[in-house]
Amino acid sequence: MAGVGAMALVLLAMFVPPTDSAQAASSCTGWRSTISPPSSIRVYRTGLGRSVTVDFRRYVLTVMASEWGPHYAVAALSAGAVAIKQYGWYYAMHWRGGRDAAGRCYDVVDTTVDQVYNPNRPIAAIYGVVVDQTWRWFLRKGSLFFLTGYRSGDGICGAQQDGWHLMQRNASLCASRRGESAESILRRYYGADVSLVIPGFNDITGDGIGDVTAVITDASNGDVAATVLSTDPRMPPVAVVTAATVAVPSADPSTAPAATPSPAPAAPASGTASGITAAANDLSGAPLAIIDGATLLGRATADMNGDGRIDLVQALVGLDGTVRIQVMRSTGSGFAPAVTWWTSAPGFLPVPVAGGTPTATLVTGDFDGDGRGDVGIVETVTPSAPGVTPTIAPLTRLLVLHSTGTALTRPVTQWQAPIDLSGSQFLAGDVSGDGRADLIVLRDRGDGTTVALVAASTDRGGLGRLRTAGSVDAPLDALHPLLGDITASGRDSIILGVRTGDDQLALDVLLPAPSGTFATETWWTSQTPFSWAASRLAVADLSGDGRADVVAYVDAGSGNGTTVDRFTSTGRSFRETGWTTLPTLDWGTIQVF
Numbered sequence: 001m002a003g004v005g006a007m008a009l010v011l012l013a014m015f016v017p018p019t020d021s022a023q024a025a026s027s028c029t030g031w032r033s034t035i036s037p038p039s040s041i042r043v044y045r046t047g048l049g050r051s052v053t054v055d056f057r058r059y060v061l062t063v064m065a066s067e068w069g070p071h072y073a074v075a076a077l078s079a080g081a082v083a084i085k086q087y088g089w090y091y092a093m094h095w096r097g098g099r100d101a102a103g104r105c106y107d108v109v110d111t112t113v114d115q116v117y118n119p120n121r122p123i124a125a126i127y128g129v130v131v132d133q134t135w136r137w138f139l140r141k142g143s144l145f146f147l148t149g150y151r152s153g154d155g156i157c158g159a160q161q162d163g164w165h166l167m168q169r170n171a172s173l174c175a176s177r178r179g180e181s182a183e184s185i186l187r188r189y190y191g192a193d194v195s196l197v198i199p200g201f202n203d204i205t206g207d208g209i210g211d212v213t214a215v216i217t218d219a220s221n222g223d224v225a226a227t228v229l230s231t232d233p234r235m236p237p238v239a240v241v242t243a244a245t246v247a248v249p250s251a252d253p254s255t256a257p258a259a260t261p262s263p264a265p266a267a268p269a270s271g272t273a274s275g276i277t278a279a280a281n282d283l284s285g286a287p288l289a290i291i292d293g294a295t296l297l298g299r300a301t302a303d304m305n306g307d308g309r310i311d312l313v314q315a316l317v318g319l320d321g322t323v324r325i326q327v328m329r330s331t332g333s334g335f336a337p338a339v340t341w342w343t344s345a346p347g348f349l350p351v352p353v354a355g356g357t358p359t360a361t362l363v364t365g366d367f368d369g370d371g372r373g374d375v376g377i378v379e380t381v382t383p384s385a386p387g388v389t390p391t392i393a394p395l396t397r398l399l400v401l402h403s404t405g406t407a408l409t410r411p412v413t414q415w416q417a418p419i420d421l422s423g424s425q426f427l428a429g430d431v432s433g434d435g436r437a438d439l440i441v442l443r444d445r446g447d448g449t450t451v452a453l454v455a456a457s458t459d460r461g462g463l464g465r466l467r468t469a470g471s472v473d474a475p476l477d478a479l480h481p482l483l484g485d486i487t488a489s490g491r492d493s494i495i496l497g498v499r500t501g502d503d504q505l506a507l508d509v510l511l512p513a514p515s516g517t518f519a520t521e522t523w524w525t526s527q528t529p530f531s532w533a534a535s536r537l538a539v540a541d542l543s544g545d546g547r548a549d550v551v552a553y554v555d556a557g558s559g560n561g562t563t564v565d566r567f568t569s570t571g572r573s574f575r576e577t578g579w580t581t582l583p584t585l586d587w588g589t590i591q592v593f
Contacts, residue, residue, distance in 0.1 A: 028105035029092040034138065034145040035199055035545060036208075037085060038092045043117055044106035051099075051106035054117075056092070060085045060131055065121040068168065073175035075369070076168065078130040078182035079189075082137050082196075083148040083166045087115060089138070090147045133306065133371045136208060139186065140195040140488070148190065163191045179459040181369035183435030183490065192514045196433070196490035201548045202301070202540035202593075206309045206332040207232045210540030212551045213312070215299060217589040226312065226328075226335060227585060229551070229564060231542050294318050298362030301593040302373025304341075305329065305405040312593075313375060314338075315362045320346040325375055325401065325408060342375075342401055342408035349379070363398075365428030365437025367414060367457065372403040374437070377411065378426045394420035398439055398455075398463065415439060415455050415463035425476065429483035429492040431469070431512045432456040439463055440483065440494060444476035452494050452510055452518070470510040470518040474498050478532070484539035484548030486523075486569040487511065494518070495539065495550060499532040500525075507550060507567060507574055524567055524574040531555070538592040547571060551579070555587040562587045 031038040041059050044051045054062075060081065068080045091107045091114070098106045110117035139148060146164075153160055153167025157174040160167045166189040174180040174188065183196050204211040211230040218224070297315035304311045304327050312328040312335060323344040329336045349360055363376040380396045397416035401408035427440040436457035443451050451471045455463040472479070480497030486509060487493065494510040507524040534555035542549045550567035561583035567574035 027093075028095040028098070028107050030095070031089070031092040034093070034140075037089050037135070037138075041088050041092045041108065042104075042106040044098060044100060044109045045117075046109065046111055049101060051104045056085075056088065057131065057135070059088060059117065061123050061127050062117055062119055062121065063088070063115045064127040064131065065123045066116040066118040068127075070124040070126050072168065072172040074126065074130065075175035075180060075182045075185060076172040077126060078134050079166060079171055079185040080150065080168065081127075081130045081134045082139065082182070082186060083150045084115060085131075085135070086138055086145075086148040087150075090145065093145075134182070136200060136308075137196060137198050139190060140197060141191060141193070142195075146190075158188075161189055163189075165189065179461060181435040181459075183369070183430075183433060184459070187433065187490075187514075194490075195488055196435075197488045197546035198485075198490070199544045199546040200308075200541050201484060202310055202538075203308060204228055204310045204330050205230055205232045206307070206330070208308075209544040210542050210548070211310075212538045212540050212592060213301070213310075214536075214553060214585065214590040214592045215312070216586060219589065227582075229580070294324070297323065297360060297377075299591060299593070300362055300364040300375075302364035302366075302375075303371075304373045304403050306371040310593075311335075311373070313362070313364055313373075315375070315377070317349060317360075318346075321349045322346050323348045323377070341403075341406075359422055361426045363426050363428040363439070365430070366435070367400050367428070367437045368402055368461065369434070369436040372405055374403050375401045375408055376414070376428055376437075376439075377401075378421075378439070380420065380422045380424075382420050382422045394418060396421040414461075417455075417466060419466070423476070425479075425481055427481060427483050427494075430457075430490075431483070431492045431494070432516070433489070433491040433512070433514070434459075440469070441466065442476055442479065442481050445471075448475055449473050450476045450479060456516075467516075469494065469512070470520045472496055472498060472508050472510075472520065474500075480532075480535070480537045482537055482539045482550065484541075484550075485546070486548050486574075487571050488546035497532065497535065497537045497550075497552075503532050505530045505532040505535055505552070523569075523572075524576060534587075536587075536590060536592045542566060543568065550574060551592070553585075553587065553590060553592050556581070556583075561585050562590070 028042050029038055038056050040053050041056050042051050043054050063084045068077060088108055108114040149164055150166035150168060153170040155169040155173060157170055157178060159170060171185045174185055186196055187194055200208040200210055202210040204213060209231055211228055214227045216225050294316040297317050299314045301310045301312055303309060309330040309332055311330050314326050316324045324340055325342045326338040327341050328338050359380050361378040363378060364373050367374045377399045381392060383392055383394045396419055398414045399411040400414040401411045421441060425442040428437040431438050431454055434457055438457050439455040441453040443453060445451055449471050452469040453466045454469045455466050458464050478499035482495040483492045484495060485492050491512045496508045498506045498508050500506045504526050506522060509523050510518040510520050512518050536553045538551045539548045547569040549569050552565045554563045556563045562585040563581050564579040565576060566579045567576050
């Protein structure tokens with residue numbers, strides 16, 4: 001197993017140059033990037049007495065089949081897939097001088113000197129699942145891309161933790177007995193401060209680089225369209241595609257035949273290359289029109305089926321309290337028509353009674369760490385007024401509907417507390433760094449400040465108590481809240497677009513640490529007029545470097561459409577640059593994701 005005799009080798013990781021173009025002075029495969037894994041690796045086949053070139057994904061799958069039994073817990077296998085990949089990746093970058101008898105170089109040996117590579121071992125289906133799911137993941141200690149050893153272990157969860165080796169049997173027990181996720185296991189064995197980096201946050205097109213989408217409502221007929229802004233390298237520098245919308249002539253959209261809209265012509269952004277075609281870039285086919293007198297509970301985005309592409313989600317509430325959750329899946333070249341994944345019984349949301357006003361908020365996040373987005377409904381019931389009966393105690397609860405990839409399971413109460421959080425804003429994201437979504441609450445204190453509270457996920461499948469994460473000197477109605485991993489730490493930060501002075505925009509962040517504490521910092525302050533009220537913000541990893549960036553859709557004024565600015569994360573601050581102008585995009589009704 002990787003790491004047998006590798007204790008000295010692992011020390012080499014301490015001296016890896018902290019750049020994404022690191023390369024040994026002389027090399028074999030000579031891979032340079034610490035963001036994208038190599039396409040192939042050179043392996044010395046001891047039985048053949050020569051070195052061969054192997055497709056890197058095939059190499060990882062074969063090592064899994066040779067070293068990790070399919071009986072291990074899935075979370076442990078996912079952690080193992082990361083360890084195997086990064087071990088080979090590291091030596092594809094750092095050649096140790098190995099050559100076969102014919103003088104051909106190799107990066108790794110096919111025995112326990114490195115990792116066992118036996119092409120005759122059958123590759124179980126679960127290996128393909130975990131390798132695909134974790135293919136873009138990589139680990140860092142600080143800025144160092146390090147060597148990931150692993151060993152068999154003694155089968156005791158919590159034992160043999162040296163910060164450099166993943167213990168296979170121990171990790172499997174941590175997953176099966178304690179419910180630990182793959183990210184928790186990786187941090188347990190490689191160090192609590194290790195960064196698990198997953199590039200391409202908010203990737204809609206499936207190229208591994210983040211995108212942003214704006215949902216626009218036609219005020220004349222209520223139809224809704226989705227416009228996607230992409231830096232997909234398969235497209236021109238900026239491709240803007242508007243989705244055609246189709247009203248669903250049915251009382252229940254889930255029973256209506258899928259509409260086939262005419263492709264909407266792609267509208268190139270200002271200054272982009274010509275030749276953008278609807279055939280290449282069309283994202284049409286998302287009938288989002290709200291019908292039957294239903295009201296919109298909320299819209300959000302998440303990778304609902306675990307295919308690496310972000311989908312659109314919306315929840316509608318009928319006149320009888322029925323809740324319907326619809327998903328518009330991204331196909332990479334289009335959004336599929338809306339499909340109802342779950343419908344409640346009538347009265348799912350309580351009818352208001354005297355003195356009580358129930359409210360609900362839609363949130364999305366991977367609450368169970370299975371790689372698929374789940375849907376959460378945060379419901380708050382405020383207490384009844386004095387003297388009013390029946391008496392209603394304050395209660396806030398999070399109901400979660402888990403995704404199966406094609407539908408949603410029945411809702412379960414993931415968290416609740418006897419607290420009145422009416423008027424608060426709710427977000428879901430992984431601020432604790434265990435691979436599962438946490439609940440984030442932004443609550444106005446009433447004194448001109450807002451406090452951020454976090455109910456962190458637990459290994460038992462629920463959420464813990466609300467704890468204070470930090471605060472900002474601004475009322476809640478002066479904030480645009482977002483979540484994203486802006487430091488490539490594997491933990492989402494709370495990003496706040498803050499209104500300052502005379503309607504100016506500033507970007508403050510609450511940065512989570514391994515200890516669970518948060519540091520509040522200002523990452524960007526406008527030096528020129530930049531209106532907070534005229535800005536709508538979204539988050540995406542636009543460069544694919546593992547750090548989330550902020551995108552601002554800005555009102556260009558009556559008849560002038562929308563301008564788009566991006567705030568690129570350097571890991572310590574945001575650097576603002578103009579991106580594009582969208583003269584036909586009406587800023588007035590857009591929601592951005």
